[in-house]
Amino acid sequence: MDPHLLRTFVAVVDQGSFSVAASTLGYTQSAVSQHIAALESDLGAPLLTRRPVAPTAAGARLMEHARPLLLRLDAARADLARLNQAPQQGIxxxxxxxxxxxxxxxxxxxxxxxxxxxxxxxxxxxxxxxxxxxxxxxxxxxxxxxxxxxxxxxxxTVRVAEESLAVVLPAQHPLAGRPSVRLADLSEAHWIDAPDTGVPLPRLRVAAGTDGFRARTTYEGTDVLTLGALVRAGHGLTVLPDSTARRLHGVTVTAVSAPHIVHRxxxxxxxxxxxxxxxxxxxxxxxxxxxxxxxxxxxxxx
Structure with missing residues (x-):
C-alpha cells in the first residue's frame, strides 16, 4: 500500500472534497482522482462515494488503520533523523x-x-x-x-508529578457540601465532555465500573477557566486535579473518595x-x- 496514496485518501475524507484535498496537498484534482483510483484498484474495493464525497464501508474501515499507519511512518522518519541530529541549544x-x-x-x-x-x-x-x-x-x-x-x-515516558483528583460542581449542587464523594454516586449526573482538559468521560466509566457519565455538554477547548465557567453555569460536572480545581471561582470542589485514582x-x-x-x-x-x-x-x- 503506497503511503502517498493513503495520505491522499485521508485528505479527501477529512476535507469531504477532491478539489479541496487537491489544494491542501498541492496536487491537481485530476492527480487526486488518480491516487484514489489507484488505491481502490490496489485494495480491490471502492473506498469513496462521489456525490457526496464520503467513505464507503471499506473506506471507513481503512480510515481506522490509515492515521496510525501514517503516524508510524512519520515516527520512523523522525527517529532516524534524530540519529544524526546535532545537539540543539533550544528546546x-x-x-x-x-x-x-x-x-x-x-x-x-x-x-x-x-x-x-x-x-x-x-x-x-x-x-x-x-x-x-x-x-x-x-x-x-x-x-x-x-x-x-x-x-x-x-x-x-518519565513521571513528572501525581496529585489527587476532585469533582468540580456548581455551588448549588445537592452534593456540594460533602467533603468527598464516590464517582459511582455521580454516574447519572450531567457531565461536561471535555476530553482535552478534564478527565475524559470514558476514563471515568472505566474507573467507576459503570456505563454512566453521559455528556450533557461538550467542550472541545483547552482553557480550564472556560471549563470552570461552564460548571459554574450549571452545564455539567467535571473532574480535575485538586490544585487546579481549587483555583476556580464560583464552584465547589469535592474530593474523590473512590475509586483511588490520581492525576498523573x-x-x-x-x-x-x-x-x-x-x-x-x-x-x-x-x-x-x-x-x-x-x-x-x-x-x-x-
Missing part, C-alpha cells in the same frame, strides 16, 4: 493544558524555549513525528501506574534527545527533592 515542548504547571516551576534549559499547548492526542503526535523535542501529557491513573498511552511508536503528568520523548532537551529529561529523572521517575516504552501494554 521545543508540546504540553497538554493541565501538565505544564508541574514543569514550569523551574527555568527551562537552553535558549528561546518554545511551548505549544495541545490536546492529548495532538501532543503525542507532535513528539512522535518529531515536530517537538518533548511532550508533557496528563491523565487519570491508579497511583504509581503509568498513563495508558496510544501505541504511536517507540516512545519513553508524564514527559514523553522518542530516542533520548541531546542538548537542552536531554538536560531537561535528566533533570526530571534525577528528581532531586521532587517526584521520582519511571521510564518505559509508551507503546508497551499498560
Amino acid at each position: 521545543s515542548l508540546a504540553c497538554t493544558p493541565l501538565s505544564h504547571p508541574a514543569l514550569l516551576a523551574a527555568p527551562l534549559p537552553g535558549d528561546r524555549p518554545s511551548l505549544r499547548v495541545l490536546g492529548r492526542d495532538e501532543a503525542l503526535r507532535a513528539v512522535t513525528s518529531g515536530e517537538v523535542d518533548l511532550a508533557l501529557v496528563d491523565g487519570a491513573a491508579a497511583p504509581s501506574d503509568p498513563l495508558a498511552l496510544a501505541d504511536l511508536g517507540p516512545l519513553t 503528568v508524564e514527559m514523553v520523548h522518542g530516542r533520548l534527545p541531546r542538548g537542552a532537551a536531554r538536560e531537561l529529561v535528566e533533570r526530571i529523572g534525577a528528581g532531586e527533592g521532587g517526584p521520582g521517575q519511571v521510564t518505559s516504552p509508551a507503546s508497551a501494554p499498560r
Whole structure:
C-alpha cells in the first residue's frame, strides 16, 4: 500500500472534497482522482462515494488503520533523523493544558524555549513525528501506574508529578457540601465532555465500573477557566486535579473518595534527545527533592 496514496485518501475524507484535498496537498484534482483510483484498484474495493464525497464501508474501515499507519511512518522518519541530529541549544515542548504547571516551576534549559499547548492526542503526535523535542501529557491513573498511552511508536515516558483528583460542581449542587464523594454516586449526573482538559468521560466509566457519565455538554477547548465557567453555569460536572480545581471561582470542589485514582503528568520523548532537551529529561529523572521517575516504552501494554 503506497503511503502517498493513503495520505491522499485521508485528505479527501477529512476535507469531504477532491478539489479541496487537491489544494491542501498541492496536487491537481485530476492527480487526486488518480491516487484514489489507484488505491481502490490496489485494495480491490471502492473506498469513496462521489456525490457526496464520503467513505464507503471499506473506506471507513481503512480510515481506522490509515492515521496510525501514517503516524508510524512519520515516527520512523523522525527517529532516524534524530540519529544524526546535532545537539540543539533550544528546546521545543508540546504540553497538554493541565501538565505544564508541574514543569514550569523551574527555568527551562537552553535558549528561546518554545511551548505549544495541545490536546492529548495532538501532543503525542507532535513528539512522535518529531515536530517537538518533548511532550508533557496528563491523565487519570491508579497511583504509581503509568498513563495508558496510544501505541504511536517507540516512545519513553518519565513521571513528572501525581496529585489527587476532585469533582468540580456548581455551588448549588445537592452534593456540594460533602467533603468527598464516590464517582459511582455521580454516574447519572450531567457531565461536561471535555476530553482535552478534564478527565475524559470514558476514563471515568472505566474507573467507576459503570456505563454512566453521559455528556450533557461538550467542550472541545483547552482553557480550564472556560471549563470552570461552564460548571459554574450549571452545564455539567467535571473532574480535575485538586490544585487546579481549587483555583476556580464560583464552584465547589469535592474530593474523590473512590475509586483511588490520581492525576498523573508524564514527559514523553522518542530516542533520548541531546542538548537542552536531554538536560531537561535528566533533570526530571534525577528528581532531586521532587517526584521520582519511571521510564518505559509508551507503546508497551499498560
